[in-house]
Amino acid sequence: MILALILASLFAIIRVVRFPVLDAATRLFISFFRGTPLLVQLFLFYYGLPQLFSFLTAIDGVTAAIVGLTLHFSAYMAESIRAAILGVDRSQWEAAKSIGMSTGQMMRRIILPQAARVAAPTLINYFIDLIKSTSLAFTLGVTELMGAAQKEAAGSFLYFETFIVVAVIYWVVVESLAFVQSKIENRLSKAVSR
């Protein structure tokens, strides 16, 4: 989650500042990861790539799932961060530049903190989606919540009971995140509340 956020911020800045080569590369990256299904990407990483590069066979399902989910969601988050950055009033950029800040200082101290307030609700949406998407890791042979449930149900035939428990667990996790969300949003908007 954190990794995806950091990566997404980097991509967003690259796109906003328009670093020559990196911008084009980032565009292609985002286009690919938004344009193809997550499941396909995970399979490609875990089952496909090791056929081309033998050193990748050493990667286990957990790592592959983390890398895949990170890249996939960073592509989505980059676009919402980019939109939030562009939403920060032009005068804020000019004021930062006028006092002699470098682009990095301006982003870190002025622009990103303001963009964060705007981006927070959609980013948390992606986090929620990310948490639920970890259930796809069982297709890579990872025994996470869903994989464990699958085995349990197959052994006991208690399909409904097992999967309702799984659903409730996800629900509780996501709801607690939603609780954190309201805290974060309050904090980020303290500068604009009167």
Added chain:
Amino acid sequence: MIQIRGLTKIYNGVPVLNGIDLDIKKGERIAIIGPSGTGKSTLLRCINFLETPEQGEYILDGESIDVQKANAAQIKEMRLRTAFVFQNYALFANKTARENIAEGLITVRGEAKETAFERANEILQNIGLADKADAYPASLSGGQQQRVGIGRAMASNSELMLVDEPTSALDPEWVDEVLQLLTRVAQAHQTMLIVTHEMAFAKEIADRVLFMEGGRIVEQGPPEKIFTSPDDPRTRSFLRKVL
């Protein structure tokens, strides 16, 4: 102190600044007047490199900067030597009044947070907003925001203060407090370049008044001369309309 030679800025093929030459002496307070869209603000923005001019030269203490070839270090030098006061205040929305004033000292000039905050407190006292130190811009009136904007410029101790229509965005009730503060700053012989539509104010504080039209300095001189017996018919016709 700062000399400007042949400054030219072109927007979409139209020259907005048309070869401006200007010498700014230390301690001099220069007011720029003229009709809208004649490049007054653009001139200030070019000096601060918020805009990149197409042509021209800045000479700082004998060191010449070609505007087209200026590198990052030279741009930063110009920005450190000048402090900009914006028409729309442009306070950092995520920072308190105190942080707004201290930000440049900490981030750009590398001062310790404590000394920068101390300096910011002194300035807040000076501009009469000590009680608003922890307030965010959104909770301040327009006049208070602009005073913090001026405070931010004061904090930098820059040689030249660039003031771009400081009262144009203000409700009439806040104009006076801002002009009073700027008058005090001017009386302390801060070198300033002020674009303004407040003619009485320009007359009161300026050592020299520039009248600009069509991207050129049409006429300049001491306020007594410009406001009472200008030579150029364009200056006369403009002043007839605004006075």
